[in-house]
Amino acid sequence: MIRGLKSKIKNYLLRHTINEVNVTSTNINISVGKLRPFPLINRYVVFKDRQSGRRIEKKVNGQTASLQISELQDVSSMGTFDVYLKTFLLISNLKQRSKHRKKLIKNDYEDKSLKIKVIQTKNNNLSIKVDEILFHHKVVDLKALGGNVSIQGQLVANKNIVPDSFEIIFIRRDNKKSHSYRLDLKSLEHNVYEYFGILPIKKIRQDLVMNSRWDTVIQVRDEHHTVIQRELVNLNEYREFPREEQRYLFNIEDEENVLAFYATMGIQSLALWYTDKAQFEKTYNIAKGKSIFNDTCEDEPLDSKMVFFESFFGKNYSGSPKYIYEEMLRNEKFRDYTFVWSYIGNNPDEIPGDPILVDREREEYYRYLGKAKYWVNNILFPVHRKREGNQYLQTWHGTPLKKLGFDIEIEGPETLARENFYIESRNWDYLISANRYSSEIFGRAFKFDKEIIEKGYPLNDIFYANDLSEKIKTIKSKLNIPSDKKVILYAPTWRDNEMVGSWKHSFNLKFDLEQFYQHLKDDYVLILRMHHLVAESLHIDEKYESFVYELSKYDDIQELYVISDILITDYSSVFFDYANSRKPILFYAYDYDLYRENIRGFYLNMEQDLPGPIIKTSQDLLDSILHIENVSKQYQAKYEDFYNTYCYLDDGNASKRVIETVFD
Structure with missing residues (x-):
């Protein structure tokens, strides 16, 4: 009872929002809102x-707490400070973590010697990151030398600090494996040093998984072997890149x-990408296209x-852009x-209206993209x-079950894609x-x-x-599905934990196909409609060709929805759309337990909110179908409640409403 009372008092006294964090060259000023009145009580930002x-x-x-930056630097010149609200009640010391709100007004600060950044933690809390910049570095020369890399640059100290050693570190983005190279370091003049050396690539060969990408970091240590600066290798002063293909320095x-x-x-840091020659040529052509x-x-x-x-990188004629x-x-x-x-x-003739068709790897794609007023x-x-x-109309491609973008807390390929999506979303004018x-x-x-x-x-x-009904007959006939057979559609998602390389995944059917047959x-x-990341790794025995239709590359999954009588899925958002069928x-x-806790995380409570049973064994799945x-x-x-919550706006006229909103 006493503990419960204390919790209620704490919640009352420390309930708050951080409205603004304003970082200047000298101070950090924090505006605190929604504080509840209580006599003789002071509150502190910690x-x-x-x-x-x-x-x-x-x-x-009032509603403001102010801190001098020099006070933070006295505690730590390179550290992260977590922000709390604190008060005292009688002999009790009460504190609560401050949250990073979506509408938080904030600004960071950076000069030649200091970076201060307002950050959001994995748990959506507020922290302040302080980085003192002791050295300024620039790359002077960078080139391939046989099968290795030669690098030379300068290190300029902002203070009278003498670096003892200098390293270049390659860090693989997906699993953080790293390889470091200690370079030669010599003094040129007061506070100016030269670093140079050869980076033998054979050292990282064993970890060059296909399509892996690596960031390049400099690391400076002092005489006590303590790391005193660590940052991405910056190419801003090395070379300008007036054309996008010039960003590829050498192979x-x-x-x-x-x-x-x-x-x-963006930041023009040095990175590595290991891939096959065909994929590199494709990407290089895209750079020329830019x-x-x-x-x-x-x-x-x-x-x-x-x-x-465009829909799904030009691979399909499908999705909301099609409709x-x-x-x-x-x-x-x-x-x-x-x-x-x-x-x-593979089916350009099925696109009506005689549009101009373009390929991402060809110059005409970029010319038309540059000329078109409207992008979808x-x-x-x-x-x-x-x-x-x-x-720019961004239609997106599903109602989210799994966490997206900046809501994802578990590291994986989706978190690595955040930067691209953030940059891209700055261009969106409308999002459906x-x-x-x-x-x-x-x-x-x-x-x-925006809107x-x-x-x-x-x-x-x-x-x-x-x-x-006529559409269903036409689609079934096109796919050679017997008119007297009912259709089961299996459309699972891919799993972040089944990567066998960067953006490459494994997958095997986890039910007894012979028993189902x-x-x-x-x-x-x-x-079978598998996610494009795993479709290539799935192989079905010819014995089942009259029963199993592998349609992972079929353009429009909506057409597969309408011909299906049962949907089997897992954590894919396909069921939100399929619920419109009422099937x-x-x-x-x-x-389920592994995925929920360790792979991505959900927005919904699957046990309570889904319009069908959660099934964990192959036998139970078969029994449910039978x-x-x-x-x-x-x-x-439960299905009716789900439909009324998520499908209430779908009525066959969404395309008309979107067109009326976006197009002049």
Whole structure:
């Protein structure tokens, strides 16, 4: 009882929000809001050094606490300070961690000798990171030397500090494996040093997994062997990159593969990429395309009646871009518009309306992208800028179950992609959302504060088409699915923990296919729609060819939804869209506990919120299919609640509403 009372008092006294963190050249000023009144009680903002545990406390006067930067530096010149709110009640010392709010107003500070950054921790708490810059470094010469790398540069001390050793470290992004090289260091003049040496690449050969990427870091130590500076190798003063392909500095090659050294976008740090020659050539062509895009933006006028569409990097004619496009074809208003589709799929003849088709690897892609006023995409474009007058409609591709973007706390390939998505989302003018739930997540996870079009998903218009029964017959006939067979669609997600290389994954069916074949082949066919990251690793015996249809590369999954009678999935967001069909959904989550705790994390409570059973064994999955009518009855009420929560805006007219919002 006493403990419960103390908790209530603590919550009352320490409930607060941090409204603003303003960092100047001398001070850190913190604005604290929503403090509840209590007589004779003072409150303090506490800055706790994460390494030493030492604290600095500053009294909140009115709604502001102020701290001199020199006070932080006296505690730690290179450290992270966690922020708390603290008070005293009688003999009790009460404190509570301060949260990093979505709407927090903040600014960082940087000069030649100091960086101060306001950061958000994995648990959404507020911290202040202080980095004293003791040295300024620049690369003077960098080149391939046989199968190795020669590097030379300068180190300039901001204070009278003598460096004892200098290292270059390669750090692999996906698993943080590292290899360090100690370089020669000599004094040139007062506070100016030269570093130079050869980096033998054979040292990291064993860890050059295909498509792995490596960051390059400098590390300076003092006479006590203590690290006194560590930062990415900066190429800003080494060379300018007026054309994007010039960012690729040089390659070290063998018969089949390439180790490319390049300058990253934005911060222009030195990075390494190990890949095969074909993939490198493809990426290099995209870099040349970006230069063509820049030239087009400078030299050619914007076409106010041109729309550029892309879905899943041009691999598919699908998703909301497809349904928006086809609605525009039906609208007389857009009769004189030029439509361009990024498409490298196998069925160009199935795209109606005779659009211009372009390939991401070709120059014309970037010329049209530079000319088009309107961009429509469901992932991201290869360029990180747009010109004045562009209107960019980001449709996205699903209602989120798994955590996205800046909500992901577990390191993996998705967290590595955050930077690209953040840069890309700065260009979005509109973002489509299927429901209020998605809008709240998208705004936070993508740090997006422009217009969210919460009017349903265009890609779900197909469920409400007047001629749906005819569409189903046509699709089944095209796929050679017998008209008398019912369809089971298996569409699982990929797993961040099944990587066998950077963006390369393994996958095996986790149910007994032979058992399914024997019990279901007379009444059903099974469509496999695997995530593109794992589809290539899946192999099905020819014995099952009349039962199993491997359609992972089929352009439009919406068409597979409407012909299916049962959906089996796990943690993929496909079930949000499929719920528009009102047909049964089974959640085959054989690794549920592992996935929930260690792989990505969910927004929903799967046990309480899903419109179907969570199934963990192959036998239970088969039994559920064989008794699917009983399962449907059991989950009827929950399914209805789910539909009303997430599908309430889908009615067949989402494409029309989006077009009315975006296009002049």
